[in-house]
Amino acid sequence: MNIAIVGTGYVGLVSGACFAETGATVTCVDVDSAKIEALKKGVIPIYEPGLDELVMKNINAGRLKFSTSLPDVLNEQQIVFTAVGTPPDEDGSADLKYVLQVAKTIGENLNRYLVVVTKSTVPVGTSHKISDTIKAELDKRGVDVPFDVASNPEFLKEGNAIKDFMSPDRVVIGVDSDRAKNILTKLYKPFLLNNFRVIFMDIPSAEMTKYAANSMLATRISFMNDIANLCELVGADVNKVRAGIGSDTRIGRKFLYAGCGYGGSCFPKDVKALIKTAEDNGYSLDVLKAVERVNERQKGILFDKLFKAFNGDLSRKTVALWGLAFKPETDDMRESTALVVIKKLLDAGCRVQAYDPEAINECKRIIGDKIAYYNNKYDALVDADALMLLTEWQEFRLPDWDVVGKHMRRRLVLDGRNIFDSDDMAEHGFEYHCIGK
Template sequence: MNIAIAGTGYVGLVSGACFAEMGANVICVDVNQEKISALQSGRIPIYEPGLEEMVLRNCKEGRLRFTTDIVTCLDNVEIVFSAVGTPPDEDGSADLKYVLEVARSVGRNMNKYLVLVTKSTVPVGTAKRVKAAILDELDRRGVQIPFDVASNPEFLKEGAAVNDFMSPDRVVIGVETERAKEVMSRLYRPMMLNNFRVIFTDIPSAEMIKYAANSMLATRISFMNDIANLCELVGADVNMVRKGIGTDSRIGNKFLYPGCGYGGSCFPKDVKALIRTAENNGYNMRVLKAVEEVNEKQKELLFDKLYRYYQGSLVGKNIAIWGVAFKPETDDMREATALVIIEKLLSAGCNVRVYDPVAMDECRRRVGEKVVYASDMYDVLLNADALLLLTEWKQFRIPAWGVVKKLMNQPVLIDGRNIYDEQELMKSGIDYICIGKK
C-alpha cells in the first residue's frame, strides 16, 4: 500500500517509519528542505529510542523515502496523512493553518480518489474545515474528484513512541463512508491480525477522544499533586496514599505519581485547546481550568521548597539541576518544569548548573548561556548548595551518594519526582526534601 505523510515532526516521522516497518511504501513530506536533506542523509532530527534504526533500515529497503514536494506523491498514493504541527494560539486554541494548507495542497493537485487522514491532534470540527478546503480548491479547478477525509489521532508517548505505535492499546479511526473504512482497514490489517483494538467511530468522536484522554490523564496528575501538597500540611505520606487508592480497581494505579508538574507537547496544549473549544461552544470547563491552574503552580513548587530551606536567602547560591527534558527518554523541553525553575532561580540571583543525558542542546537553544552546562551528572554538583531533580532519568536513580555529598557545598537534595529513599539519604548525610511528605 502506498501512503504519504505530510510533516516529519515527532508524529509524522514515527508514524512514517512504523508504517514502513509494517510493509507500506511511505513517502514523508516536509517543506523544510534542511530537515529533508538531513533525513535523506540518515540524520534523525529528534531523539526517540529505536527510531533511528527503524528509519535507516526501511530507507535501505526502499519502503521509506523523503521529499519536499507533495505534488509528486498524490498520483501514486491511496492515503495522505496530515501530521503537521498544531501549535497553540495566544488564546489557547489549536492553530490549524498548517493542517488547512495541507488540505488545500491536496485539493489543488489531486487527480484521483484518496483519503486525507488527520493524524495531528485537532479540535472537534476540524475535519469539516479540511473537507471544505479541499472542495474549495476542486471548485477553483472546475473538477469533481471523489475523496474522503478521516481522523486517526495518535497516542504516542515520547520515549516509548515506537512501541506504542507497533503495539498499541487501541487505534481510533473516524470515518464518514464505507469506502474510507475499507481503505483504512487495509492499512491497519496487520494490527487487526495481531488482535490489537482498532476502533472505528464517526469523525467528531475520534477528534474528541484524543483530547478527552489527555485531559483525563492531566486531571489525574494535577489531582495527585493537590493531594500531595495537602499531605505535607496534615502529616500524611502521599506514597502511602497513592498505594492505597491505586489498589481500588475503579481507580487503578496509573498516573497517580505526584511530581513537579506535567509538560511536553501534548498535555498542556490539549488541555488549553479543549478549554477553548468548550468556550467557543458556550460551555465552561471548570474542572480542566483547575487542572491547568494546579499544574502551573506545581512547576514552581521545588523553587518554593528551596526558598524555604534557605529562608529566602538565595542570592549567590549555586544550584545544580538533574534533568531538563519534560520527561525521560526524550530531548523535548516544551512546557518543561525546568524552564520555569531555571527562570525563577536566575531571577533570585542563583548560579545555575544543569545536566541532562539528552536535552543539553535543546536547553542551550531555549535558555542560552545563562546557565552552566555540565559534562556529566557529577560535574554538575561541583560546589552546589542544592541539587534539584526534575527529570527521573534512569542514570539518576542509583547515584554514588558519597560522591554526591563530597562534591556539594551543602548536601541537600530536593526530589521533584519522589524517586529516592528518604532513609538512605539520611544515612548518607544528605538533607532530603520530596513532595507530599512532611
C-alpha cells in the same frame, strides 16, 4: 499500499517509519529541505529510542522515502496523513494554519480518489474545515474528484513511541464513508492480525477522543499533586496514599505519581485547546481549568521549597539541576518544569549548573548560555548549595551519595519526582525534600 505523511516531526516520522515497517510504501513530506536531506541520510532530528535504526532499515529496504513536495507525490498515494504541528494560539486554541495549508495543496493538485487522514491533534470540527478547503480548491479548478476525510489521532508516548505504535492499546479511526473505512482497515490489517483493537467511530468522536484522553491523564496528575501538597500539610505520605487508592481496580495505578508538574508537547496544549473548544461552544470545563492552575503552581513547588530552605535569600547560591527534558527518554523541553525553575532561579540571583543525558543541546537552543552545562551528573554538583531532581532518568536513581556529598557545598536535595529514599538520604547526611511527604 502507498501512503504519504505530511510533517516529519515527532508524530510524522514515527508513524512513517512504523507504517513502512508493516510493509507499506511511505513518503514523508516536509517543506524543510535541510531536514529532508538529513533524513535521506538517516540523520534523525529528534531523540527517540530505536527510531534511527528503524528509519535506516526502511530507507535501505526502499519502503521509506522523503520529499519536499506534496504535489510531486500526491497522485501516487491512496492515503495522505497530515501530521503537521497545531501550536496553541494566544487564546489557547489550536492553530490550524498548517493543517489547512495541507488541505489547500491537496485540493489544488488532486486528480484521483484519496483518503485524507488527520493525525495532527485538532479540535472537533476540523475535518469539516479540511473537507471544505479541499472542495473549494477543486471547485476553483472546475473538477469533481472524489475524496474522503478521516481522523486517526495518535496516542504515542515520547520515549516509548515505537512500541506504542506497533503494539497499541487501541487504534481510533473516525470515518464517515464505507470506502474510507475499507481502505483504512486494509492499512491497519497487520494490527488486526495481532488482535489489537481498531475502534471505528464518527469523525467528531475520534477528534474528541484524543483531547479527552490526554485531559484525563493530565487530570490524574494534577489531582495527585494537589493531594500530595495536602499530605505535606497534614503529615500523610502521598506514596502510601497512591498505593492505597491505586489498588482499587476502578482507579488503577497509572498516572498517580506526584511530582513537580507535567509538560511536553501534548498535555498542556491539549488541555488549553479543549478548554477553548468548550468556551467557543458556550460551556466552561471547570475541572480542566483547575487542572491547568494546579499544574502551573506545581512547576514552582521545588523553588518554593528551596526559597524556604535558605530563609528567602538565594542570591549567589549555586543550584545543580539533574534533568531538563519534560520526561525521561526524550530531549523534548516543551513546557518542561525545568524552564520554569531555571527562570525563577536566575531571577533570584542563583547560578544554575545543569545536566541531562539528552536535552542539553535543546536547552542551549532555548535559553542559550544563561546557565552552565555539564556532560556528567557529578560535575554539575561542584560547589552546589542544592541539588534539584527534575527528570527521573534511570541514571539518577542510584547515585553514589558519598561522591554527591563531597562535590556539594551544602547537602540539600530537592526531589521533584520522588525517586530517592528518605531513610537512605538521612543516612548519608542529606537534608531531603520531596513531594507529598
